[in-house]
Amino acid sequence: MIAGLFAGLLALLATGIPVGIGIGIVGIVAGYVGMGEASLAALPSTLFAGINSFLLIAIPLFILMSEILSRGGVTEILFNTVTRWLGHLPGGLAVSAVVTSAIGASITGSSVANAASMAIVCVPPLLARGYDRRFSYGLVAAAGTLGIMIPPSIPMLLYGEITEESIGALFMAGIIPGLLITAALIAYTVVVCSRGGVxxxxxKASWAERWEATTRAIPAMMLPIIVVGGIYSGTFTPTEAAAVGVTWALIVGVLIYRTVGVRQIVAALRSTLISTSLILVIIAGSNVLGAAVTRLQISQDMLAMVQALDLPSWAFIACTMVLLFILGMILEVISIIFIILPILHPIIVSLGVDPIWYAVIFTLNMEIALITPPVGMVLYVMTGILKRPITEIIQGVLPFVGVLIGCLIILMIFPGLSTWLPNLLR
Incomplete structure (x- = not known):
């Protein structure tokens, strides 16, 4: 049954139909086959239930926060600050790009937004200083994917919405893996740059220049502390934290940096509306499919199959990682989350796997999906911004896919890297 659902979905998507609508059509057909006309009668309430969530209000707010900061030139301010500290070192400009992307990830929640702003700000200086073109593209694309690992993360938010896991715990679980990925990208960058020397x-900046730049960047860098700290301390819910983040972004952009005006705010609102609408259509369609999957008891059938095969939990986890990697090459990240997670989560829990740890390796797999062809969204975003052939972006990013896969293996072998911080702060 599950194979038939996937085959039908892929066939529909191959026609060019929007993802959310395609998912919904497959869900309607599956529900009709399983329940008959009763599934059609329940369709309106199922669609509404999919998006009728207070937590989901955080999505447009986090997107708006990211849009305001991006249009306010915050990434450029951060990159300038980091470059003052690290730029004079061997490969320092490339390392600065990675560090800036990690900081930017903590104030965007989106890999696409993070990679887009990094492509605009970091790629021209890298090329001007003689860095290899393909290496520069791959570095910025891979570092941009940190946007969904380092909190606040929109995919982590959606993971918590589906599985009812603590958003605060999920956000905290992404910090150490995010730092691990950052360190791995820096290490690879240093090795590559030490070979060429071109x-x-x-x-080297003076101490006065460093402190001046750092002082200017502090208001922006306070944002993740306010948002994540507020959530974990219980000061406000994730949705309230997103609203506070938007407020602080406006204060930073309008009053402190004075780089955001009415025109930028209107453009940010328009972009947020478009992005949110696309996400909500996917969520609504996925809820229709999820309802059909529940009625057809596909999760229970898969659990019975796993139990019959007597697979150890680690083998099942490894198989799901391979499955997610393959799906990541042909489906968009949010679609994968809403299609696969409702099926996998009950099985994961029944096998005694820590769902917080699984959320981290799931998210890292989605990072890889963002830069793997043919559907990797970051690849297309960078192609549009840089006006370069997508083949050139892909060639540059392939070595970094290997780096991220290496990080995934490390996190699978050492679950404590993901669970230590949430457990410590409980």
Whole structure:
């Protein structure tokens, strides 16, 4: 049954139909086959139930926060600050790009938004200093994917919405893996740059210049502390935290940096409306499919199959990681979350697997999906911004896919890297 659902979905998507609508059609057909006309009568309430959630209000708010900061030139301010501290080191400009992306991830929640702003700000200086074109593209694309691992993370928020896991715990679980990925990208960058020696060095900044730049960046860097700290301390819910984040972003952009005006706010609202609408259509369609999956008891059938095969939990986890990697090459990340997670989560829990740890390796797999062809969204975003052939972006990003896969293996072998911090702060 599950194979038939996937085959039908892929066939529909191959026609070019929007993902959310395609998922919904498959769900309607599956529900009709399983329940008959009763499933059609329940369709309106099923669609509404999919998006009738207070927690989901956080999605447009986090997107709006990211849009305001992006249009306010915050990424450029952060990159300038990090470059003042690290730019004079060997490969320092490339390392600065990775560090800036990690900081940017903590104030966007979206890999696509993070990669887009990094492509605009970091790629031109890298090329101007003599860094290899493909290496620069791959570095910025891979570092941009940190946006969904380092909190606040929209996919983590959706994971918590589906599984009812603590959003605070999920956000905290992403911090150490995010730092691990950042360190791995820096290490690879240093190794690559130490071989060539063609990049032009940046003059070392004075201490006065460093502190001046750092002081200017502090208001923006306070945002993740306010948002994540507020959630975990219980000061406000994730939705309230997103609203506070938007308020602080406006204060930073309008009053402190004075780079955001009415035109930027209107553009941010328009972009947020478009992005949110696309996400909500996917969520609504996925809820229709999820209802059909529940009625057809597909999760129970899969659990029975796993139990019959007598697979150890680690083998099942490894199989799901391979499945997610394959799906990531042909489906968009939010679609995968809403299609696969409702099926996998009950099985994961029944096998005694820590769902917080699984959320981290699931999210890292989705990071990889963002930069793997043919559907990797970050690839297309960078192609549109840089006006370069997508084949050139893909060639540059392939070595970094290997780095991320290496990080995934490490996190699978050492679950404590993901669970230690949430457990410590409980």
């Amino acid at each position: 990049a032009e060095a940046i003059p």
